[in-house]
Amino acid sequence: MAMTIHVDIVSAEGAIHSGMATMVYATAEMGEVGIAPRHTAFISRLRPGDIRVENQHGEQEHFYVSGGMLEVQPHVVTVLADTAIRAHDLDEAAAMEAKRRAEEALAGHAAEFEYAKAQAELAEAVAQLRAIEKLRKLKAG
Amino acid sequence: MAGAKEIRTKIASIKSTQKITKAMEMVAASKMRKAQDRMSASRPYAEKMLQVISHLANATPEYRHSYMAVERERKRIGYIVVSSDRGLCGGLNSNLFRRLLAEIKEQRAAGIEPVFCTIGSKALGFFKRFGGDVKAQATHLGDKPHIEDLIGTVKVMLDAFESGEIDAIYIASNEFVNTMTQRPVIRQLVPIVGGERDDMPYHWDYIYEPDARTVLDALLTRYIESLVYQGVVENGACEQAARMVAMKAASDNAGSLINELQLVYNKARQAAITQEISEIVSGAAAV
Numbered sequence: 001m002a003m004t005i006h007v008d009i010v011s012a013e014g015a016i017h018s019g020m021a022t023m024v025y026a027t028a029e030m031g032e033v034g035i036a037p038r039h040t041a042f043i044s045r046l047r048p049g050d051i052r053v054e055n056q057h058g059e060q061e062h063f064y065v066s067g068g069m070l071e072v073q074p075h076v077v078t079v080l081a082d083t084a085i086r087a088h089d090l091d092e093a094a095a096m097e098a099k100r101r102a103e104e105a106l107a108g109h110a111a112e113f114e115y116a117k118a119q120a121e122l123a124e125a126v127a128q129l130r131a132i133e134k135l136r137k138l139k140a141g
Numbered sequence: 142m143a144g145a146k147e148i149r150t151k152i153a154s155i156k157s158t159q160k161i162t163k164a165m166e167m168v169a170a171s172k173m174r175k176a177q178d179r180m181s182a183s184r185p186y187a188e189k190m191l192q193v194i195s196h197l198a199n200a201t202p203e204y205r206h207s208y209m210a211v212e213r214e215r216k217r218i219g220y221i222v223v224s225s226d227r228g229l230c231g232g233l234n235s236n237l238f239r240r241l242l243a244e245i246k247e248q249r250a251a252g253i254e255p256v257f258c259t260i261g262s263k264a265l266g267f268f269k270r271f272g273g274d275v276k277a278q279a280t281h282l283g284d285k286p287h288i289e290d291l292i293g294t295v296k297v298m299l300d301a302f303e304s305g306e307i308d309a310i311y312i313a314s315n316e317f318v319n320t321m322t323q324r325p326v327i328r329q330l331v332p333i334v335g336g337e338r339d340d341m342p343y344h345w346d347y348i349y350e351p352d353a354r355t356v357l358d359a360l361l362t363r364y365i366e367s368l369v370y371q372g373v374v375e376n377g378a379c380e381q382a383a384r385m386v387a388m389k390a391a392s393d394n395a396g397s398l399i400n401e402l403q404l405v406y407n408k409a410r411q412a413a414i415t416q417e418i419s420e421i422v423s424g425a426a427a428v
Binding site: 028043092099114118136 | 232238246270274394
């Protein structure tokens with residue numbers, strides 16, 4: 001039987017692939033890499049591209065990842081795939097956007113947190129819930 | 142006694158309300174199952190990442206990333222508050238806010254100021270009403286939240302941490318215990334907890350491409366994001382569970398209300414018939 005290596009491809013939103021392979025190809029930060037079983041421990045960032053997994057029967061499976069991390073240990077390959085396209089500028093833009101949204105939504109509101117007011121209103125909400133609970137018990141009993 | 146017709150309309154209106162709450166209950170039940178699946182699907186990623194991170198931290202002791210650094214003195218703390226977008230889910234959000242409030246009060250007593258970052262419209266609305274330094278927000282993530290919707294919001298917090306504006310980041314969200322119970326929790330994100338395990342002796346190291354620093358930086362950001370994502374997904378499951386329970390209670394209430402009204406209606410109808418008969422009988426007797 002051919003030597004095999006376990007391959008896990010996972011993203012934050014779920015597992016994509018898990019199985020055995022005789023060879024794995026990926027687009028690493030500094031060029032394409034091919035990983036055979038018993039490859040030395042290796043870790044790299046991935047560029048957007050194809051991941052090819054070749055199994056014992058010589059079949060190839062393709063997975064597209066938009067980036068992520070590749071971790072290799074002698075018997076396991078783990079691909080931590082990104083689900084989003086990542087780049088420094090894009091992240092920066094997303095952060096600016098999140099800030100802008102907050103500013104827009106909260107225009108004219110006080111920056112000081114009004115503790116007393118919040119507490120009073122929450123207490124009221126909780127009291128309401130409790131009253132409902134009590135009423136229900138009373139009815140049931 | 143109210144007129145029979147009035148009662149009849151009231152029963153009809155409660156019945157239609159009951160239909161709505163029942164439909165909402167069933168929708169929430171099916172969405173909850175999906176949200177739970179999503180919750181467990183996101184777990185392996187974060188676990189694997191923590192594993193790699195703790196290895197890297199042990200393997201390259203000369204480089205300490207600021208997220209893993211030793212605690213610095215706390216003056217300001219960032220909270221990422223995860224809430225639902227919609228209401229009608231019982232006390233889910235108010236319980237979370239109450240928990241947060243208690244926490245803030247404690248921190249204030251120690252002279253620590255809070256900074257916020259909200260996910261979900263309910264949290265945004267909460268801070269809109271009560272003030273608070275909200276740095277960033279994300280709303281309308283829908284039933285299927287995507288990590289790219291969170292990247293910006295998380296980055297604002299991480300940037301603030303790196304620039305020294307805040308000294309720690311916490312996430313406040315609901316923990317899914319079971320369908321009936323959701324518990325508000327506040328967990329520390331940064332500095333990373335659980336990233337260090339001394340019981341793992343490493344005699345080997347990775348080959349890094351391009352170098353350990355770059356790899357660790359990329360990993361850490363993704364790790365924090367995945368934790369926030371998990372919080373959001375879990376909160377989503379909590380929301381559906383809470384809504385299911387709340388809507389079930391509402392449907393039951395509507396049912397008992399209908400029963401009561403039906404009784405009143407029957408009595409009113411009976412009374413009207415009795416009166417009519419007695420009128421006819423007395424009329425006949427008079428002739």
